[in-house]
Amino acid sequence: MSMLLEVDGVSVSFDGFRAINNLSINFGKTELRAIIGPNGAGKTTFMDIVTGKTKPDEGSVIWGDMNISLLGMSESRIAMEGIGRKFQKPTVFEAQTVRQNLAMALKNPRGPFAVLMHSKTAENARKIEAVAEEIGLADSLTRLAGELSHGQKQWLEIGMLLAQEPRLLLVDEPAAGMTVEEREKTTDILRRAAQTRAVVVVEHDMEFVRRLDCKVTVLHEGSVLAEGSLDHVTSNPRVIEVYLGRTDA
Numbered sequence: 001m002s003m004l005l006e007v008d009g010v011s012v013s014f015d016g017f018r019a020i021n022n023l024s025i026n027f028g029k030t031e032l033r034a035i036i037g038p039n040g041a042g043k044t045t046f047m048d049i050v051t052g053k054t055k056p057d058e059g060s061v062i063w064g065d066m067n068i069s070l071l072g073m074s075e076s077r078i079a080m081e082g083i084g085r086k087f088q089k090p091t092v093f094e095a096q097t098v099r100q101n102l103a104m105a106l107k108n109p110r111g112p113f114a115v116l117m118h119s120k121t122a123e124n125a126r127k128i129e130a131v132a133e134e135i136g137l138a139d140s141l142t143r144l145a146g147e148l149s150h151g152q153k154q155w156l157e158i159g160m161l162l163a164q165e166p167r168l169l170l171v172d173e174p175a176a177g178m179t180v181e182e183r184e185k186t187t188d189i190l191r192r193a194a195q196t197r198a199v200v201v202v203e204h205d206m207e208f209v210r211r212l213d214c215k216v217t218v219l220h221e222g223s224v225l226a227e228g229s230l231d232h233v234t235s236n237p238r239v240i241e242v243y244l245g246r247t248d249a
């Protein structure tokens, strides 16, 4: 199967410090992947590179069926290519309803046919309901986002990203601050989302990663230290030494 994203030999230094060091990592078109690793391993920098926020010093980042390079593209261009990113803190519009938040996020190409408002409105309503169903908020469409629980806000923001129909969704520590029940629902949402796109989850919480039940990549000092099932990587002595043995894991 050809890859959706191929990161090859990428390095980036900040003031002489190599935060990403000859990193190579690939993602398929429909897969769920967890990225774990100690503080400072380069997880955030990796996401910054893929989304165009940070430009690498060397290496290649190749995207999609046409094998185009993401390097040199602006952040907004990369987002338009179908790469969505969910930051740790939810940033929904609190004074708007769930429906309004999702409506604002919908992918609506502007063009000559946009004047066909009637059919567009019906189509948008259908899309909003489909996304709300996917994130478990179908019964909350008329609620103000500000009234939602922390977990529900996170799901709404995931829904706002899904409404833009990304082919790759990067999600930063979704489990943080969630109740056990919310975490379980979140894994269900992410697993379902990954059936039709690639979903990459950076997460410290090992129980959460276990529930994701997916391939795991361990980053350390800006490179891949181990990759495979959670059981495979957590039995790797190097992973135990640099990550699992530490109190911040």
Ligand SMILES: Nc1ncnc2c1ncn2[C@@H]1O[C@H](COP(=O)(O)OP(=O)(O)OP(=O)(O)O)[C@@H](O)[C@H]1O
Residues within 6 Å of the ligand: 014, 015, 019, 037, 038, 039, 040, 041, 042, 043, 044, 045, 046
């Ligand atoms: N803009 C920057 N300027 C200088 N150093 C940076 C910058 N961004 C990241 N770093 C350094 O690069 C290294 C990798 O950081 P990064 O945030 O990618 O790690 P991380 O794996 O996401 O860590 P955490 O789990 O703590 O979020 C760290 O040592 C960090 O201090």
